[in-house]
Amino acid sequence: xxxxxxxxxxxxxxxxxxxxxxxxxxxxxxxxxxxxxxxxxxxxxxxxxxxxxxxxxxxxxxxxxxxxxxxxxxxxxxxxxxxxxxxxxxxxxxxxxxxxxxxxxxxxxxxxxxxxxxxxxxxxxxxxxxxxxxxxxxxxxxxxxxxxxxxxxxxxxxxxxxxxxxxxxxxxxxxxxxxxxxxxxxxxxxxxxxxxxxxxxxxxxxx
Amino acid sequence: xxxxxxxxxxxxxxxxxxxxxxxxxxxxxxxxxxxxxxxxxxxxxxxxxxxxxxxxxxxxxxxxxxxxxxxxxxxxxxxxxxxxxxxxxxxxxxxxxxxxxxxxxxxxxxxxxxxxxxxxxxxxxxxxxxxxxxxxxxxxxxxxxxxxxxxxxxxxxxxxxxxxxxxxxxxxxxxxxxxxxxxxxxxxxxxxxxxxxxxxxxxxxxx
DNA sequence: TCCGCTCTTGACCAAGTGATCAAGAATTAA
DNA sequence: TTAATTCTTGATCACTTGGTCAAGAGCGGA
Numbered sequence: 001x002x003x004x005x006x007x008x009x010x011x012x013x014x015x016x017x018x019x020x021x022x023x024x025x026x027x028x029x030x031x032x033x034x035x036x037x038x039x040x041x042x043x044x045x046x047x048x049x050x051x052x053x054x055x056x057x058x059x060x061x062x063x064x065x066x067x068x069x070x071x072x073x074x075x076x077x078x079x080x081x082x083x084x085x086x087x088x089x090x091x092x093x094x095x096x097x098x099x100x101x102x103x104x105x106x107x108x109x110x111x112x113x114x115x116x117x118x119x120x121x122x123x124x125x126x127x128x129x130x131x132x133x134x135x136x137x138x139x140x141x142x143x144x145x146x147x148x149x150x151x152x153x154x155x156x157x158x159x160x161x162x163x164x165x166x167x168x169x170x171x172x173x174x175x176x177x178x179x180x181x182x183x184x185x186x187x188x189x190x191x192x193x194x195x196x197x198x199x200x201x202x203x204x205x206x207x
Numbered sequence: 208x209x210x211x212x213x214x215x216x217x218x219x220x221x222x223x224x225x226x227x228x229x230x231x232x233x234x235x236x237x238x239x240x241x242x243x244x245x246x247x248x249x250x251x252x253x254x255x256x257x258x259x260x261x262x263x264x265x266x267x268x269x270x271x272x273x274x275x276x277x278x279x280x281x282x283x284x285x286x287x288x289x290x291x292x293x294x295x296x297x298x299x300x301x302x303x304x305x306x307x308x309x310x311x312x313x314x315x316x317x318x319x320x321x322x323x324x325x326x327x328x329x330x331x332x333x334x335x336x337x338x339x340x341x342x343x344x345x346x347x348x349x350x351x352x353x354x355x356x357x358x359x360x361x362x363x364x365x366x367x368x369x370x371x372x373x374x375x376x377x378x379x380x381x382x383x384x385x386x387x388x389x390x391x392x393x394x395x396x397x398x399x400x401x402x403x404x405x406x407x408x409x410x411x412x413x414x
Numbered sequence: 415t416c417c418g419c420t421c422t423t424g425a426c427c428a429a430g431t432g433a434t435c436a437a438g439a440a441t442t443a444a
Numbered sequence: 445t446t447a448a449t450t451c452t453t454g455a456t457c458a459c460t461t462g463g464t465c466a467a468g469a470g471c472g473g474a
Contacts, residue, residue: 013441013451032326036242039432051434052452060432114325114380118318119239121383128387136388153409158389159402163374166381170373173321176328180335181343182365195366202360203410220421220471246462258464259422267462 018056020046025067030108033115034064034123065123068116071109072127078102079161082139088146092164092204093197099168100196104189107172114173136161153204160204167196225263227253232274237315240322241271241330272330275323278316279334285309286368289346295353299371299411300404306375307403311396314379321380343368360411367411374403 024045028037039060043053057063078098082091103110121128140157147154171178171192182188231252235244246267250260264270285305289298310317328335347364354361378385378399389395 011441011450017451033240033243033322036240036326038430040430049453050432051454054433055451058433111325114321115240117381117384118321118325119243121387125383125387128384132384133388153405155405156398156402159399160406162377162381162385162388162399163403163406166373166377167370170369174324174369174373176332177324177335177339178369180328180332181340181369191363192366192369195363196370198360198362199367199370199410200406201410202414203406203408207409218420218471224421245460247460256423257462258424261463262421265463 014056017046017048021048021053021056021063022067022070025063026071026108026112029064029067030112030115033119034061039063061123068112068124071106071112072124074106075102075109075113076132076135079135079139082142084142084145088143088151089201089205092152093201096164096168096197096200097193099164100171100189100193103168103172107175110169110172114169150206153206155204164200221263224253224255228255228260228263228270229274229277232270233278233315233319236271236274237319237322240326241268246270268330275319275331278313278319279331281313282309282316282320283339283342286342286346289349291349291352295350295358296408296412299359300408303371303375303403303407304400306371307378307396307400310375310379314382317376317379321376357413360413362411371407 021042024042025037027045028041031037032041037060039050039053042063043050046053053063057066078095081098082095086094116124117128136158140161143152143157143160146152147157171189178188228249231249232244234252235248238244239248244267246257246260249270250257253260260270264273285302288305289302323331324335343365347368350359350364350367353359354364378396385395
């Protein structure tokens, strides 16, 4: 039983090369978008020949979907950590901090998603309407509870979450604009974290 | 004097067709990005043959730059209206309202810029570092003055402006995600306006 | 009407791109 | 060692796409 015919084991070379490919694909897709990226670029980026790359992923779109799925989970992780038992203001502040640091440390993943959604989210539309909506609705309910208890200023939870997403990811997605305006000072992200935290905390603290 | 040799007058047909082209180009470039868009699509979109379109704009990039420049001014207009003589909180609230309505009424322009900046802002980098930075610095100084007078909560003016940009444009740029999470209810933009205004106003009101 | 200029287009080209294939090289399990 | 399997690649194809060109159609002023 447990024979290798029904469950084709993944070879060492397979695992290794697929990882190389996904890494190079993130690089290229995040920089040029799906249509702008070429299979050749990805192949060169990971040191494989083009036919060899297409041996692991038969179509360009398969690579794209794989790299999207590969990073989706991590990207949503901080929101999952929003704890209904915690102090509301602290929880929100922690979420903002985590999210902006994720943007700083992994701007390519941010740009990959931004580009995908900007052009209609055709590859991850189902994910957005399914798991993502579920998670957001669940966390929105928590926030709504906090508001009902008078522990947060009354704002729409969904739009609050959108606002946090938008402001934090802005620094990855619109980096050239940010740099053009404030220069590429090394403390940009620190100032951003400080400003956003203050803005949201003060905006949400009940009076 | 004023002869037509040094200043080649623009023909009626020229003006008319260039307008058609720019309109179709906004449509196509905002949907597919620069590399994803094809000259054929734009030509079909405005009912011209491809060679005819290239008679007015010799290269694809010329169309792209033209449509960017054509919409850049309008996009920055609301910020210009920030009045140093006004009531700070009201001025900020009005800016947010104007900006989110602009996003609602012209999402394509928003997505055009988002895509351009997302991919490095190679076509408008100079504009960002020049006129845009100048305008933002000027308005940031106004906000800084308000803070110094104790009329606004102390936050970094540049990052405040980024936050307003990010949150308002989010609804145009990430429309599929917004729709996936909250559905395409007709009052999404109203709720958004309300939430953002409240969040920023409460966050900025001095205590 | 006539003439010069603007406008329009079918045919075409070169480059780039996603994808295929057959054949050989390397790896692995026995 | 050996045989089956996995991995690799040069050559090639079909198709798309930005851009050209020459020739003709349309327009406006004298």
